[in-house]
Amino acid sequence: MTAVNDPQSLPQPLPAKRPRSFLAGVLLDMTGRWGARIGLAWIGLVAFMAIFGPLLASSHPILWKTADGVSSPMLKHLTAADVIILAMTLVAAILLCFKRTHFGKRVLIFLGIGVVVSIMTLILIKPPQAIVYSQYREALAADEAQWAVMTIVPYSPTDRFRELEETRFLSPSGKHWMGTTGDGEDLCSRMIHACRIALAVGFLSTGIAICIGVIIGGLMGYFSGWVDLLGMRLVEVFSAIPTIFLLITFVAFYGRNLYLMMIILGLTGWVGYAVFTRAEFLKLREQDFVQAAIACGLPLRSVLFKHMLPNGVTPVLVSASFGVAGAILTESTLSFLGLGLVEEPSWGQMLNQARGQGGVFTWWMAIYPGFAIFFTVFAYNLVGEALRDAIDPQLKKAAQL
Amino acid sequence: MTQHDKPQPLLRVENLAVSFDGPAGRVRAVNGVNLSIYPGQTLGVVGESGCGKSVSALSTLQLVPTPPGRFESGSIWWNPTPSSETGSSSETGSDPVSLSQPVDLLKYSEKQMQKIRGNDIAMIFQEPMTSLNPVYTVGEQILEAILLHQKVSRSEAVDIAVQALADVGIADAASRLRVYPHQMSGGMRQRVMIAMALACQPKLLLADEPTTALDVTIQAQILELLRKLQAERGMSIMLITHDLGVVAENADVVAVMYAGRVVEYGSVHDVFENPLHPYTQGLFDSMPILGSSKHRLRTIEGNVPNPADLPSGCPFHPRCRSFQGDEHCTANDPPLREITPGHWASCWHVDGHEQGKATRPDVDVVTQIHA
Amino acid sequence: MLTYIIRRLLLMIPTLIGVTAVVFFVMAFAPGGFGGNVLNEQGAQTEGDEARRIREYFERRYGLDQPAIVQYGRWVNQVSPVGFLNTSQLTFTDEQMQAMSDVIAADDLLPKLGTPRALDDLVLNMAKYKDIEPTDAVSVVRELLVDVDAGLAWIKQLSPNILERDLNRVTKAETKLNQQRELRSLLQSQLAGRQRILFSRPAIKWPDLGQSLRGRKVTQMLAQAVPVTVLLNVITIPIIYCIAILTGIYAARHRGKWFDIASGFTMIALWSFPVILAGVLLISYLANKQYLWWFPTAGLHSLEADSMRFLPAFTGNGFERGYLLDTIWHLVLPVFCLTYGGFAVLSKLMRGSVLDNIRSDYVRTVRAKGVSEHDVLFRHVFRNSLLPLITVAASIIPALFVGSVIVENIFSIPGMGKLGVEAAFMKDRELLMGTTLIGGLIGLASEIMRDVLYAMADPRVSYE
């Protein structure tokens, strides 16, 4: 059909498209899958409650009018952690709007502001130590306060209604949407506040595990030789330890503290990432671009972090997603076994209290927290699964090029 | 159509078209292939990688994975009884389904195909290293084929298997039966594959690059072996290869394939003496000739076209030497025409446009085995 | 193969040492030390000196006054089948004991200083500590008691940290006899529970996991608990594998159809479903007076199980379920909890593996032989597809272990998991070390078993 001598009729090279990075391609493909969408939606919901928990469920009125005038007890009672989280969310939201600034730069700005805000809040914010929740109810009942605007769930997670008659184990009702616990705390409020722990434990412990694993695995894979030998013995030992016993030992002996729990989960979970990264690095080391980088005399740091790490870690994302799910499960299991946090609300701990003394079963204490754990773990696994499916064809495509 | 004085082909492939659904859309891997193989004949099939040789052979046994594969059109006529014998039986008319009546293998059900596979038509594959099941012994795998198609006891089957291994030149065959594939070299495995294929005395052997993965001395041995076995049993072979030397030595008839179709067809003598299609000529030019240092090797310029996106008209025209920008070549796909008796080619440049009828290629020479 | 297994078994030793060392030092470096709960409990009932004495007793018994590395060395020596005898492992025959008692009774001084039992005890401890004949120990003890100053000097040498107050009790006593009495009691308390490795006595012995804070031998406690956990897992693993293989093959054959998609989704859901929730829901709805009481609430057997016949039978008083059925009845819910999540991963693996194999070259060869689809799948693809499932078998077992810990605690099954959690609560060092050791042993053994199984299933792998 075309003119004979027209060079157009010869097969043309494909039009040059701006190459998308491997990671971006994977993420884009992943978010296109409906499993991942459901998962991300749920995680988003949990994250929302984790961030805005104190504004959603609190016994402190948002605003109220007393003899001293209008004030906001809720704001006054925000802890340093609450303030940091809220402020950083705001910063992140603003930074996301500056689309044109380089992504890395925005991350740096975010971290910088984060440090400043944290230091300032830790110095400036000193919420009152002694909290008397009943004061609000009593003030309102005694007409000392004219009006009060409450949060959606007007109870704090540790508000035990000490001044009220029997409030333990109330089944769900209009007043307490998810019922109350054995100590008379509002379950709904506790559920909301537990979101933060679930998310934090999941992310931070997996983050710690990945950091340790990638560093050890990367070193083993890069140096091989005796470093590898030593590392492999370590990996062998850590994978032979019955992790659950190590965990309960750790928790039992070192006390029940949220941050400790994350570190412990991280310390016991790095083995898989190390083995994975090692294998990946061993493969990469043989490849030409790394050999070329070494031959060019680039410093070790640059070879490792600029050239090898970005290529080696994309598949780690998949295990990270499953890892977060696993960490949440483990935390709730430990809490369930009674080895978890004491004061802070946690889903596993609430589930544990569902079976009270004498085998009395309070269904709302099992169903709500239990399914919250389930949906969150399910969401992460769906995302992980979608990531894996997305990486597979991506890897194949990359291999063909 | 059938003439009683002329032998009937054992297998006749007519207008076979197979396509694959892939991420880049539908790919026509085979696009109107015509072939025929006579009893005792060796048909050499040559062509560049990806031109559809393997798919054509696999189609014969309905082994193309579907999906993603799809038979678009065509038929594969299978006629296991030579016409000289069946001629009389069809005249008596006692048999309602005449044995001489060819059957279309593409219409066969899976069950019917299972009776044909390994029994009437056997195939050996181009990857000897991965084509045997790693968890069973060689013996078990050969026995499976024998027990499936022949009514023999197990011990008789073992005898047949030992004989088959001995036939392909494996020493100490009886003990080799108990060996696993990974314990054998590539050449040995290919021999086992051949033994397995020949154990049931097939009438047609589809040999898909049986020697590509092997080193040169083993190659020669394996081909020698095939020649010998063919002479003994009078079976037909479809020999797929890249190597024109192999074709020259082993084949009676050659089919040259390009982009999913046959572009030249004729007896070895005709094609090698007088290649008609520019692609065939290009193939010969790119082959070194022993003892001649006259000319430098020439390559065919350009690349194999992307099967998902074939050039219009003659698919070879962007690489063709004879192409002078004629409208005819870019607009119309040339049919396979009989240029001289028994020699077909599909090129508008051969003998002008009008000469030669577009017919199905059909050469019944069987020479090599007697040579 | 045999040499390979032996080599692997020997290689287990350093790994096990590493495993136990990690757990041991985690405990050793913990603030507050080990056994805090028990010591506090005991201390709460008694006051002052008495509480201190109990604490000192525990310190001596577990060697807590020594550096962590020495404590760990002692533990390893105790566990190792080849090592040195410990003073606590010395035993004496009845004749020796009788001879000792006779010598004590015949003595002119000793019977005045305490009851015969107390004296027997003291002399026995001395005999063990010095690794001498009990009759010889009598004279050693006698010498120390006769000369109070020498006795005190010896005690000071024995426990350098001893408090002045305790020594003063002896020196402040009025008469010499009373001084000697006090000295005897002090000597007795200082020797009690004291252990020493007898480097002069190398021996091949049964591994000894020491004594739990609850007073029982850890070996005994584990001997009761481990079979229970193993039973749970031995029942669970085949069930998991059967379901996983069946669903995996089915999903692979019907790839892209509704079963494949639905099963893929369900599998992830089941895998995500927390065992703690499943356990709580099952026990609360199916084994609860409030709702349905179909299954027993706790344990592995009914109380009267020991008096039951083994098999179910109809007798004069109607149906008797028998020991076997009783156990099965108790196991239904726990095994269900352990099973449902396990096959998800395996099923997905099986599906992928079958799909990989179906597309492989050798299957094409098999088809070209004319083998039917059914045989292609079950004779050829099946066996090859199982190989990856064998590979993950070793990682399934630790996962099941975690499951058992939860399930045993929910259903009050007296297995290793329950024991381990109780030990952690009590900070019971020896018991925790015991469970860790056995857990590690089971994990490593299952790895060896996996490798052997793999070599049997895949002829390409051999360990010659």
Ligand SMILES: Nc1ncnc2c1ncn2[C@@H]1O[C@H](COP(=O)(O)OP(=O)(O)OP(=O)(O)O)[C@@H](O)[C@H]1O
């Ligand atoms: N299972 C399949 N799925 C998708 N496409 C396929 C499949 N098998 C073959 N094809 C396509 O069919 C075309 C012809 O393949 P075929 O294997 O017949 O080539 P060939 O001539 O045998 O090449 P070679 O000499 O390399 O063996 C190729 O372009 C290939 O992409």
Ligand SMILES: [Mg+2]
């Ligand atoms: Mg091929």
